[in-house]
Amino acid sequence: MSSTHLSGGKVNISRIQEHARKHLFSLLDKIDGTKDIVTDGALGSVMGLVANKPMLKEHNIKSMFHLHPGTLPNSSSENTVFIIRPQLRFIDLVADNVHNEVKRSRKSKDFHIFFVPRVTFLCKKRLEDRGVLGNFEGNLKELPWHLYPFDSDLVSMEIPITFKEFHLENDPTTLHQAAQGLLMLQCLYGTIPRVTGIGPAAQKVSNFLKRLSLEQSSCQNPSSSSIAPSQIDQVILLDRSVDLLTPLATQLTYEGLIDEIFGIQNNTVKLPAEHFSSSNDSTPYTADTKDIILNSGEELFAEIRDKNFSAVGPALSKKARQTKLQFDERHGDKTVQEMKQFVARLPSMMANKQSLAYHTTIAELVKKVTDSHKFLEALQTEQELMNGIDTDKVHPFIEDCIDRKEPLIKVLRLVCMQALTNSGLRSKVLEYYKKEILQTYGFQHALTLSNLEQAGLLRLQQNQRQYTVLRKALRLTVEDNDEASPTDISYVHSVYAPLSIRLVQHLVRPNGSRALQDVIGLLPSPAFDDIQTSHSGSSLPVPPSDSPKVVLVFFIGGCTFAEISALRFLSQQEVSDANVEFVIATTKLINGNSFIESLAEPLDHY
């Protein structure tokens, strides 16, 4: 029943999916009669990662809706189950829906709410204030989903606000949830022997994890606790504040670019449908967009997604030739037996052909953007900044972007990037940018600028030149890396090697943090490297050293597709000194735009 794209790796991610499903179905099965599910928008789309429609049908679900203001859609189901995250605006919508429904129908339905991952005090209070708490009497449940399965080596919490909440508002709640997610992973795959991390958020998560495991082990029967070796050898907790630069850099891998340009949500990209209408498709297109699922379940995509985009074209044409050859075989002389084999292979060949067609189209759409003057100019500026060229004065290209009123997010990305690569801006330069931005885009953005400053993305120059030192010590910029057959992770941004992944490269080594001694003082503290013991106090069994180590990298505050690609690249290196296979967890999949947006102050009425 599990999705095949989840079970390919050393750690079987589909168990997380099964787990989440079990929780959901056991709650649903307790409700008698037919049910409709109403989810808040974002949650509705991650639901698909847990269970699909036919499965839900088996559990007596009639239909699925998104939460909207006003009235619920007409339905004959006996129950309405709201599955929402604990946010006040959702509560208000639920209250609206319930009020209207009660008014509308004489024979009232039963209402239920499942809070993901838990109900909060404020939400309950709001339900009460809105006078609907009584409608849910006995029907408030919690669905403790913490991690959603994305791929055979990737899980995400899908919480976009972790970085902002912790670094701006001092709120550790989502870090606590991250620790719970880790605890769940440990329950599935064994207690992870080594916990390494950098940054304040990483330490918080580690502390929470310690505490939670202690509490858990104290209520657990000692004999039942498994002492089987853990499937994961080490977890590296990386606070996003340790590396703010990487998410801002334009990703140049195939998947990264698709995300930068079109946005990938829950493994799915929405593209204009007109590019995908084909003659053998009998259903007329009613929607404007076509959803394309991107995961390792598709052989071709798994092959090209981590490549630098410049290598994707050649890979696609090679694949096209192979496919053509395969189809051409049918013309040759054949015995009946051979013919039979050919026919048996046909469905998979057709699927390959279809996916080839899709990706050729997507690649063309991407290329249209990457060939544009605008894209290339911005990229060139980025690369200059990375190389420390002209970072200390007002950059003419950024100024131009402001004058031309390019999207604010693009400007902010570049300004922040300059601030980081210059290890802080001179106050005259920063003030100039701020004034220009406020006058061109509106005074209300002062709040966003203030947030960026508080979060450390926009900063004033200090005595230390962190970036210059890090760039040298960790080789953050690499010239002449062959993008088609790369030898270093810097291919994911052409030129720039993500700081985060450079750190991981060191931290997986036995005495990794010692090797980083010279630079660790330049990063947000603390750095730690702990050994976890099993509940009984005995040290955990260590797997034989010649098999590859499995390392879970947990990005607290989000990670980009380019970072994931870089880790996959390292996993694949046969001659690497570390012999490591990576599993990736993140609080959210982000890119430069979504990262900046998560820190921006939305002002709806503008």
Next chain:
Amino acid sequence: MARQDTEGEDFWNSSSIKSFNFDEDEPGGGLFGVSKSGTARLSQQVRASLPGEEYGGNSDSLMGSTSTTSSTTALPLHTLISDKCLTILMDADHPDTAYGDPMKRVMKPDEEIRMLRRQVQERWDEPPVEITIKHIFLGRPHSLESYRSLSSKRALLDAAICLGDGNAILEVILFLAHTLKKSLLHQILAANPIAAAHYARYLATRLQAAELTDLLVMLGKSREAAMKQYQLCSATQNVQRQIQKLRSCISSHFVQGDSPLKKLAQNHVALLEWELAVGEIDKENLIGKSAVECLAHACRLHWDDPRGSPTNPFSLAQFHGINEKQIHWTILSERASQQAWPDIDSVFITKNWIGSGSKLKLAIPIDKVVIQLHSKGAPSDVLCKYLGFVDSYEKRISLAQKVGCHKTVIDSYGALRDRQGLQGYKATLHPGSEEFLYAEGVLRVSTTKWKN
């Protein structure tokens, strides 16, 4: 609970969230490191699974009345334990059920007295703070009422912060807020930045501006206070009210220090007023536009307004201190869109006093000017004029080619005495066209000393 006997069972039995399991009876095992007898846990579970008791009655949940979240592990109890046993268990030892509905079952008088006595007693006894915080975290029934002393309240808050769950922290803070004097509350918050941040956010989402500002000022965060105030003002929908609010915000919060923010707010007010006034004149909604967008508007519709008038683009630009480059760029784009070429000349080209020769006064690189003019459809004589300001002939040629200004290309080749270049260019032109003939003319000039 539907039993699942698949591979995930380990987790079900061990997860801290679902900490309870009937099948495993571990004597002395407590949650979160706190020892608790099995019966207590059992009856707690009983409570959680009793329908109709949740959310019953007491509406003031803020004051820490009993509140529950039904656990996901509700079991069909009667299958495990007889009713009689259950009653005994309920009575035997349980702090939490003390507030339960006693009408649920018929009691013997002495039984009832015993229970009531305990109820009274427990009302005054405070359970360990860790247990209560854990109950909040797990969504179990709990009461904060019994924490009456200041020290126990502090301990409660410390325990919540230590757990790290924002929900628990907030519930405790709100309890403190309702039961303590404001000065004491502020004292506690001042010592607990995490708690203060939570409370500030709560007040912000509830739009309790006054209280929030008090809090931030008390915490010595006058900048944050001013910023929050500014944010709340900016979010006001009605413009008149927004202006009013910003004004009072400036006079009450931006008095001392932080002059950039004050200036920002003042400019914001001035701009809103301008937008309101000019929008009325022009029957257009300008609210929310930026200073540069307003400048563009003024360039479009108020170009000829007298210099001193507030609607005049130069006055507006000066008032907001918009930098020269932005001004020039805006004028160029807007006047070019109106095809008002003489206006552009009048701003950017200064004749010297003899009247011959002219100088360009422009803060934008000339190549960008030419391309912008071209994109707005400037005629070739305008383009030629501005191409004339490109300092090197080579640059002039390539730029002129880009915008299709043949005359400049041809003249430049002539000035460079580059016959081959000119001949090559002529070959690309349509024979017989005006520019073709012009090129031929230049080539024929006998006085030119061609260098090739």
